[in-house]
Amino acid sequence: MEASIRGIIKAVCISEKKGTEKHPVNEIVLKENFGIEGDAHAGKWHRQVSLLSAEKVDEFNARGGDAAIGAFGENILVSGIDFKKLLVGSIMRSGEVVMKLTQIGKECHSHCTIFARVGDCIMPREGVFATVEHGGVLRSGMELEVTLPAADAPLRAAVMTLSDKGAAGERVDTSGPRAAELLAEAGYEIVEQVLLPDAQKKIERELMRLADSRQVDLIITTGGTGLSLRDVTPEATMAVATRNVPGIAETIRAESLKITRRAMLSRGVSVVRGQTLIVNLPGSTKAVEEALAIVLPQLEHGLRILKGSAHDCARK
Template sequence: MGIVKAICISEKKGTQKHRVDEAVFMEDWGIEKDAHAGKWHRQVSLLSYDKIEDFKKRGADVIDGAFGENLVVEGFDFKNLPVGTIFQCNDVILEMTQIGKQCHSHCEIYKIMGECIMPKEGVFAKVIQGGTIRTGDEITIIGEKNRFRTAVLTLSDKGAAGEREDKSGPLIRETIEKENYLVIDQRILPDEQNTIEETLIHLCDKLKVDLILTTGGTGFSLRDRTPEATLAVADRLAPGISEAIRAYSMQITNRAMLSRGVSVLRGQTLIINLPGSPKAVKESLDCILPALGHGLEILKGSASECARP
């Protein structure tokens, strides 16, 4: 069991968070009036009270909210809990989605102390069920949900330039998050092979996502370079997935044979190229989702490869 020692919010991004006595947590959004709330996986940030106190003993002069944390909690060493841990405080239910965060620009604390504990000790969560939390409330761990951490990439020159609405990326996210998948990164990139390769490497090696689903850039156009970028970063191939997508789609349209999408493995990440149109994306997901989880479990070492009886 833990105790909420402080609740902090900031109404504008780029400003330090300040304490409030209570806060309303909104389902799949975050804390009401907090600038960092939104439809993403880092809706609420949490930091251990004990880690802050240890940092203060090393000479840091900090107040609650200085690290950008929403909740300061006594009683948990957050970074040693697994992603997927479920917390409950009153009616509020939070699912831990990420441990730590890369610091792109060093804060004032880092400049003074030479380090900051939030990138190492802080964790992030999504609001699964809303309600109100007050300072002094008890917070408990009620379970663990092991969801596959997923990134969704839309590859489109016009989409990246804002000249075309991306409908396929949001469709992928909406579809898979109804299953056992958590989208922790979603972005639109132009059809530049080097950029695609660099992004795939970052997602695999730095963020260590379990699955990357791309959409677009798999046709015959000279600018369609998604398969080439995907193969360039691959350690191993997983051809059966893309073969299955094409075979399934061929029952609907013979133009499915024109898709050049590939599926590969890089480390413990599976990368699958999906077509660009929303209709083809839906067909592809209908084809692969029933078996995909088992493959990812094998990749993560949490399932055997025995055949289903």
């Protein structure tokens, strides 16, 4: 059953330029699939609107933070909701406005003025981000209702292609888009497609972001599983894992050996980070098609078990 949580909007804020603190305004106008009119962070991406709990700001200020409304970069300050405890995919409604939660927390690339002043900022760990699904006007005093995702909501997936040449624009990536296409045909919601060079730390950061902040159910990687010194996808994947799930990678290798003996050279792994399953696939489009044909029929049940919405793996 869907759960509902309610809070009250305490303030609405915008900033006309990126890198500047937001300031309170009387009302904000939200546009579908764009964000807030007049706000520098609006656009066709997954972080159109930022939200923060008023209680978290109060706790910060009680420790001597002295943060003004909007200082953390929040568009909407809400009392009564602990956003960090929500799930990505939650729907937020207020008046005519409908928003969809897309990310919890964010990586702080350059410390804000608050961090420089007091050595801390709560937005990277407490703030959340959303897209605008239906537009309208918001102002302080309005109720915000949050509905958590249904247990049978479509599974959410991301695809990462790891390729030095692809990231440099020297080769067109076809394996990643093909993986995304096959996943979409199987009913998955494709949250992101990422193309990165074969750099272990970058791969680790993206895997953690997708698993922790975007809370995707499945990450499929393509490339970087061979014997080249630049092939570091398995090492990056194991570095962020919380549990090993070797059977998936073992099955891909075993079945692929029936197609080509070179499958024994693949070092791909399959692991869990939190509630996200990560599966490494080879970098060729044909290998991606073959591997997904092998494992896709079984993955949904395993992912539902991981999410706690299915039970009993035993055969009868």
